[in-house]
Amino acid sequence: MPQPKLQETLSYWSTTFNGSIENNCVSFNNDIASGSIKGEVFSDDLYLLKFDVFLHNDLSDLGKNLVNDSEYVNFLFGQQEVNASKYIAFDLERRIDLRGVVVSNDKKSLNWFQPAKVPLKLLLLKVSEENFFRLVNKSESLKKSIEKEKSFTQFDSLDPVMLGTLLRMFEIDDPIYGKELMEHCANYLITLTMSKLSVNSIDNDDSSLxxxxxxxxxxxxxxxxxxxxxxxxxxxxxxxxxxxxxxxxxxxxxxxxxxxxxxxxxxxxxxxxxxxxxxxxxxxxxxxxxxxxxxxxxxxxxxxxxxxxxxxxxxx
The missing domain is CATH 1.10.10.60 (Homeodomain-like)
Known part of the structure; x- marks a missing residue:
């Protein structure tokens, strides 16, 4: 189960932001930052981290020393806010302005820079390699562009349905069915992303390349x-x-x-x-x-x- 890795990750963020952990949620409100980072484990194949953070000072190398869960593929979604100083990166040696989704099996730790005074809302879905490549193998075009034994990082924009689902995941607050709703939305986002990547590759859209x-x-x-x-x-x-x-x-x-x-x-x-x-x-x-x-x-x-x-x- 990914639960121990989630706990280690939440512990890292609690230390980073001088926060407290309760029920798989890191909360903080101090001179460093205010907000929360919520974790949720759905199965061996899927868990998530939901970031809703507002920094009071610029911070670099966020996530640099996170737990190495290389058996999972990262789906990192960012809400589309126009801000020239907002950067997210998967150790690509340069900063990426994330207004879409990055899909990566990068073996290095997730690492980004976040400027102060800019609301940060990110959703990080962790999908097991086994389940990820089960989806990849459904598409002949993706099988050609994503190889299991090689490092890959692909980027795509969010269409209206993807963005709506992402926003919905930040709004879910149901004490009874919240986890089920979140899991369905997460799987929907993953499938929508894979479908979009597949269509782009079929259409010879070499954007990922x-x-x-x-x-x-x-x-x-x-x-x-x-x-x-x-x-x-x-x-x-x-x-x-x-x-x-x-x-x-x-x-x-x-x-x-x-x-x-x-x-x-x-x-x-x-x-x-x-x-x-x-x-x-x-x-x-x-x-x-x-x-x-x-x-x-x-x-x-x-x-x-x-x-x-x-x-x-x-x-x-």
Whole structure:
């Protein structure tokens, strides 16, 4: 039974957040974070962790030293909240903005960075390898793309039914049938995910194959702080055509590349404004805006207030 591993995992999170454990639930409300992490074991083949956390300070390497339950495949679901600083990762050497589902048998510990002041709602389903590959073997296309003896990590967006089921799992509060409802929803999410991955592979959608390349392109933009990197350069670095990169980037991250670059630039501008060692004109020039007035116009259109108003409000 996975119960001992669940207990070890909950103990890890209790230590991390200085919380207390009761009835397979870690609760905390302190200077580190507030919220809860609930665990539930359904069978030898399935258990889950449900995260509803709000950090008061940035934390890195969350989950780095979790129990190694490599005989289980991870299904990690994140609610679709637009926030350029929200990252989840399965030790992929770069951060993934999770607004969908990651399916992985990565033998390393689950590890992520979480910024402060951003609500974190994640559902981690642990499915036994035996049951997972029973589902894989139903699809000829998945059998070709997912091999049992090899490490794999696949990503997909959430369709409306998947998102609705995920939201429902955070709303279930039935003292009598809650566990049964949760188990049915969990199995439904797993099946929906496998079906979506299968359909994509049948349609020759190579999104999963291009996943790391997509994240590489995205990380290049973040590392360059949103600088206007030519799309041709990003495509070459990612090993894709320009048209394919544009299509997949918008499909997965739900924002065009140029718009994402602008979001990152504006987030960086906030940091520089608060730091206070550069003028607004210098910040505009450093981040590639044509003029200071152009920077002000873009900033106000995106946030609803000017850079000066932002800085004044933060200092008040």
């Amino acid at each position: 291009n996943m790391n390349a997509l994240f590489h392109a995205r990380q290049l933009i973040i590392d360059k702080k949103g600088a206007d990197i030519p799309i041709e350069f990003l495509a070459k670095e990612s090993g894709m055509s320009v048209s394919r990169l544009r299509l997949l980037f918008k499909t997965f991250f739900e924002v065009p590349i140029y718009q994402f670059q602008q979001q990152i630039r504006l987030e960086e501008s906030k940091k520089l404004l608060l730091k206070g060692d550069k003028t607004q004109a210098m910040i505009a020039m450093d981040l590639g805006f044509s003029t200071s007035s152009h920077f002000t116009a873009v900033f106000k259109k995106y946030y609803g207030y000017t850079p000066k108003e932002f800085k004044k409000n933060q200092n008040d």
